[in-house]
Amino acid sequence: MAGKQQFLLLVLFCIxxxxxxxxxxxxxxxxxxxxxxxEAESDADNIVFLSIAGEMKIPRSRINKxxxxxxxxxxxxxxxGYLELKNHASAREYIEKALDLNPDNEDAKALLSVIREEIxxxxxxxxxxxxxxxxxxxxxxxxxxxxxxxxxxxxxxEKYQQADLSAAQKDNLESLxxxxxxxxxxxxxxxxxxxxxxxxxxxxxxxxxxxQMVFDKLLSIWDNDPSMTxxxxxxxxxxxxxxxxxxxxxxxxxxxxxxQRDYKGASPYLKMVHRKTNGLDVINSERLRDSLVNxxxxxxxxxxxxxxxxxxxxxxxAFPGEDPTPxxxxxxxxxxxxxxxxxxxxxxxxxxxCKQHHLDEEAKTxxxxxxxxxxxxxxAQSGIMEYAQRDLSEARLAFDKKDYDAxxxxxxxxxxxxxxxxxxxxxxxxLKERTEIEIRRENKELTARAKALAARGDEYFLTAxxxxxxxxxxxxxxxxxxxxDKEEAxxxxxxxxxxxxxxxxxxPSLARKDTADLTTKxxxxxxxxxxxxxxxxxxxxxxxxxxxxxxxxSNTAP
Numbered sequence: 198m199a200g201k202q203q204f205l206l207l208v209l210f211c212i213x214x215x216x217x218x219x220x221x222x223x224x225x226x227x228x229x230x231x232x233x234x235x236e237a238e239s240d241a242d243n244i245v246f247l248s249i250a251g252e253m254k255i256p257r258s259r260i261n262k263x264x265x266x267x268x269x270x271x272x273x274x275x276x277x278g279y280l281e282l283k284n285h286a287s288a289r290e291y292i293e294k295a296l297d298l299n300p301d302n303e304d305a306k307a308l309l310s311v312i313r314e315e316i317x318x319x320x321x322x323x324x325x326x327x328x329x330x331x332x333x334x335x336x337x338x339x340x341x342x343x344x345x346x347x348x349x350x351x352x353x354x355e356k357y358q359q360a361d362l363s364a365a366q367k368d369n370l371e372s373l374x375x376x377x378x379x380x381x382x383x384x385x386x387x388x389x390x391x392x393x394x395x396x397x398x399x400x401x402x403x404x405x406x407x408x409q410m411v412f413d414k415l416l417s418i419w420d421n422d423p424s425m426t427x428x429x430x431x432x433x434x435x436x437x438x439x440x441x442x443x444x445x446x447x448x449x450x451x452x453x454x455x456x457q458r459d460y461k462g463a464s465p466y467l468k469m470v471h472r473k474t475n476g477l478d479v480i481n482s483e484r485l486r487d488s489l490v491n492x493x494x495x496x497x498x499x500x501x502x503x504x505x506x507x508x509x510x511x512x513x514x515a516f517p518g519e520d521p522t523p524x525x526x527x528x529x530x531x532x533x534x535x536x537x538x539x540x541x542x543x544x545x546x547x548x549x550x551c552k553q554h555h556l557d558e559e560a561k562t563x564x565x566x567x568x569x570x571x572x573x574x575x576x577a578q579s580g581i582m583e584y585a586q587r588d589l590s591e592a593r594l595a596f597d598k599k600d601y602d603a604x605x606x607x608x609x610x611x612x613x614x615x616x617x618x619x620x621x622x623x624x625x626x627x628l629k630e631r632t633e634i635e636i637r638r639e640n641k642e643l644t645a646r647a648k649a650l651a652a653r654g655d656e657y658f659l660t661a662x663x664x665x666x667x668x669x670x671x672x673x674x675x676x677x678x679x680x681x682d683k684e685e686a687x688x689x690x691x692x693x694x695x696x697x698x699x700x701x702x703x704x705p706s707l708a709r710k711d712t713a714d715l716t717t718k719x720x721x722x723x724x725x726x727x728x729x730x731x732x733x734x735x736x737x738x739x740x741x742x743x744x745x746x747x748x749x750x751s752n753t754a755p
Contacts, residue, residue: 525554647704661689
């Protein structure tokens with residue numbers, strides 16, 4: 198059908214040409230030229246003649262005759278000449294000039310249609326030839342890759358990336374680009390160049406991010422290289438975007454970030470695994486705890502209390518049974534940063550917040566500050582009075598439990614903190630006096646007990662001395678009596694030492710020389726006990742009297 202239309206257009210073109218008459222110049226030599234004559238008034242001796250050969254100046258003296266036609270027809274004739282020469286661009290230029298002069302020129306209209314058809318046919322042909330050449334080049338690139346001519350293949354790929362390719366050719370080129378880097382990576386591994394292989398596999402993966410084969414190759418190279426951890430993370434995160442609920446992938450990313458001590462990076466993945474496993478993954482749970490503790494602690498250290506509160510909320514979400522007090526402290530600190538020192542109403546509210554959440558020292562600080570600036574502030578007075586009564590009750594409870602040291606400590610704190618609360622101080626001093634009376638009574642009883650123990654120890658020591666003296670005076674009479682006194686002396690020395698040491702625990706002052714001097718007595722008793730326990734070796738006199746078997750043998754004749 199297209200060939201038939203082209204034939205009809207050519208027929209129409211020939212008919213139209215037969216009706217188109219150009220300017221004709223007849224030279225005196227008999228030569229004829231067809232084209233377009235342009236006469237210039239400033240140059241009467243010459244004409245400018247325009248044809249497919251271009252413009253030329255011809256002297257009138259050489260011309261015998263000029264036959265003139267309308268200018269648009271001359272342009273049509275020139276366009277027709279360019280068309281015969283297959284110069285479609287110039288042909289269209291002159292036909293369009295003809296139509297500019299005479300839009301009704303039917304010859305020009307018909308020729309323009311023919312020219313456009315020729316141009317389209319030529320473009321289609323050129324495109325087909327170009328596509329064929331590109332296909333050949335793509336085949337050549339594949340052959341180069343197989344022949345391990347990687348640099349040459351890469352140069353051609355980069356060249357054709359800028360070319361006008363069809364969709365199929367673009368896909369083929371991209372596939373060859375991937376093949377180049379993958380094969381180049383394998384070749385580098387064969388040549389024992391893992392670093393180079395990693396670079397090529399990484400480029401291949403950038404072209405096909407979901408290619409598990411390349412991903413595995415990269416991991417085998419990078420997994421045990423700490424310097425490549427960030428690159429491994431980047432690869433896993435590309436996969437994570439497509440599979441955010443993959444527990445194994447979350448666990449791997451969490452592990453990589455945690456090993457880098459990047460707790461902020463690790464926490465989202467740790468939380469996901471913790472949630473999916475219901476907290477049964479012990480290692481993951483401990484890492485999540487450690488990460489969130491580090492995050493909220495670091496934020497608090499840098500006085501970013503809003504961030505610290507956020508991290509601690511995440512901590513409580515993951516571990517609901519934990520103490521919420523740090524969260525309240527961060528909230529208090531955050532609010533404190535935004536309240537001016539002279540905003541007494543705000544400071545009282547802050548104290549009440551702290552009291553509500555058992556931040557007692559912080560609450561007292563706020564109430565005391567307001568009372569220092571505004572002594573009549575009823576809410577601050579009420580808050581402080583409640584704490585004072587609570588502390589006094591705690592001191593009384595310690596007194597009832599006979600924990601007098603704790604009682605005195607709490608009373609000292611009350612006296613230091615609530616100096617302006619007269620009723621509280623009076624009650625505290627009364628309790629302090631009662632406590633000191635009880636302590637003196639207990640001390641007196643303890644001292645008497647310690648002295649009694651020290652006296653008992655003296656009695657044990659005297660009994661031990663008796664047996665030691667008896668052992669010395671009877672050592673030639675009876676072995677049985679010597680052993681008995683010795684064992685009795687050891688027994689009573691041990692008793693004396695034990696009782697004296699017990700007395701010292703009750704009353705350490707008995708160690709002084711101006712009292713019982715128990716330290717000296719214990720040392721003396723221990724030395725005596727060592728002497729009684731020590732075993733004295735018996736010399737083997739018989740060995741020295743007995744003749745040597747060797748010497749006897751040597752003096753005897755064989």
